[in-house]
Amino acid sequence: MGAGLAGLAAALELAAHAEVELVERLPAAGGSWQFDHPAVRDLVGRCDRAGVRLTMGVTALRWIERRLLLIGPGTRAWREADHLVFAGGTRPATPAELPLFGARVAGVFAGTVAHHLMEAHIALGRHLAVCGSGYWADLVLAEAPSHARVTVVGGDVPASPRVAAAWPGYAPVEVRGRDRVEQLVIERDGHARAIDCDCVVLAADQRPIRNVDGAITATPDVTYVQLCADTLTPDAVVDHAIATVAGLHGRNST
Amino acid sequence: MIINSPVGRFPFEVTGVGLVDGRIRLEGAMGTWPTSVEVTPSELPRIAARLVPRSAAVGAAVLGSAAALALAARRRSRRAA
Numbered sequence: 001m002g003a004g005l006a007g008l009a010a011a012l013e014l015a016a017h018a019e020v021e022l023v024e025r026l027p028a029a030g031g032s033w034q035f036d037h038p039a040v041r042d043l044v045g046r047c048d049r050a051g052v053r054l055t056m057g058v059t060a061l062r063w064i065e066r067r068l069l070l071i072g073p074g075t076r077a078w079r080e081a082d083h084l085v086f087a088g089g090t091r092p093a094t095p096a097e098l099p100l101f102g103a104r105v106a107g108v109f110a111g112t113v114a115h116h117l118m119e120a121h122i123a124l125g126r127h128l129a130v131c132g133s134g135y136w137a138d139l140v141l142a143e144a145p146s147h148a149r150v151t152v153v154g155g156d157v158p159a160s161p162r163v164a165a166a167w168p169g170y171a172p173v174e175v176r177g178r179d180r181v182e183q184l185v186i187e188r189d190g191h192a193r194a195i196d197c198d199c200v201v202l203a204a205d206q207r208p209i210r211n212v213d214g215a216i217t218a219t220p221d222v223t224y225v226q227l228c229a230d231t232l233t234p235d236a237v238v239d240h241a242i243a244t245v246a247g248l249h250g251r252n253s254t
Numbered sequence: 255m256i257i258n259s260p261v262g263r264f265p266f267e268v269t270g271v272g273l274v275d276g277r278i279r280l281e282g283a284m285g286t287w288p289t290s291v292e293v294t295p296s297e298l299p300r301i302a303a304r305l306v307p308r309s310a311a312v313g314a315a316v317l318g319s320a321a322a323l324a325l326a327a328r329r330r331s332r333r334a335a
Contacts, residue, residue, distance in 0.1 A: 026262055027285025034263045035285070036256075056286040073287060116260045 001060045001068070001212065004031025005234055006225045007087035008043035009241035014085070015050040017249045021079065022047065023070060027057040031089055032135075039234040063214035066221060085245060086215055087225040092136050093205035095175075100202070102175035102185075111136030111203030118143035125199030127151070129184045131172045132204025133158055134230025140201050151195055153186050154204055155230060167195075175200060206230060223248060257284055266291075 001007065003024035011022040028035040029044050047054065058072030068079045092111045107125060109117070111132070114124060118140065128148050130137050133155025141160045144150050151165045152158050153172055167186055174185035176194070183194045208226035210216045218224070227240040255266040266289060270281035280291040293301070 026264070027283075027287040028262075028264050030262070035265055036263065119260055 002087035003029035004089060005033050005039060005237045006241040008047055009238040010085050010087055010225045010245045011052045012047050012050055013242045013245050015052050021053040021055055023055045023060050025059040060212050063212050084215055084222045085225055086222055088209040090206040090226055090228050091209050092203045093207050100172050105177040105181045107181035107198055108175060108200045111140055111201055114201040115139045127197045128199045128201060129153055129195055129197040130201045130203055136203035140203060
């Protein structure tokens with residue numbers, strides 16, 4: 001499940017040993033790498049030639065008793081399979097996972113949401129505190145409006161000229177504010193300091209997306225192919241996928 | 255054709271073009287999803303205005319005016335003859 005680079009590489013690796021169907025909720029392969037990335041095009045062609053059944057544009061909702069429920073435009077079907085390889089991508093950590101304490105105030109966004117809103121030219125604030133560095137932070141920094149003051153917390157010091165201040169090594173620990181976020185408290189080695197801001201973007205600490213009922217936690221018939229790293233390269237994703245599914249070869253899996 | 259959207263970048267393959275209820279309709283597929291795009295006649299000038307750079311539009315207007323003036327002058331000279 002998941003036709004990004006990881007899912008494509010896993011499907012290709014398994015196709016030599018089993019009958020493989022690759023399911024993707026979007027209508028084209030590629031995932032966050034996009035359909036026209038050279039590595040995606042290459043893997044799609046190789047999967048096709050290797051006999052992988054590509055099922056695009058349908059969402060996998062439930063995995064139960066070795067059956068996968070697929071829903072799509074005009075489609076509702078169960079697929080029987082011996083094994084589910086889950087390549088559903090990654091997301092930044094939530095406030096609860098960081099953990100980030102404090103009031104539940106407006107102005108705190110997941111990096112994924114912040115990026116989409118910024119793409120739509122929605123102003124999130126005048127002083128953005130971006131937590132973390134890497135894929136989602138880079139996307140947010142690229143879309144940050146020129147009038148916004150951007151502070152980056154944790155991760156590496158970004159090279160972006162839009163960053164006014166950086167606090168590498170610090171972790172966000174508390175959000176302060178009445179209705180809207182007014183300060184973000186950050187901490188390193190027991191030393192805390194408060195940053196004035198009206199928007200906090202959480203882009204740190206990549207976590208695996210788990211959104212198929214019955215495949216949320218590890219079971220013997222589910223394998224997760226989700227490389228959680230702040231910076232990903234196509235080679236790293238493909239190598240990780242191949243190494244992860246290599247142990248499935250002997251199981252006559254589908 | 256390519257469609258960029260907040261959920262991703264997708265290929266749009268056009269398989270047919272036609273007129274439906276006074277609208278230009280492009281039939282095709284965005285990846286595996288059947289997709290169509292409809293353009294109403296009132297939208298065409300706005301699309302053309304965005305496609306044609308302002309300088310080109312000004313140039314076309316100048317050329318058109320010059321051609322009209324030349325044509326009018328030619329008619330006047332014929333009448334005089």
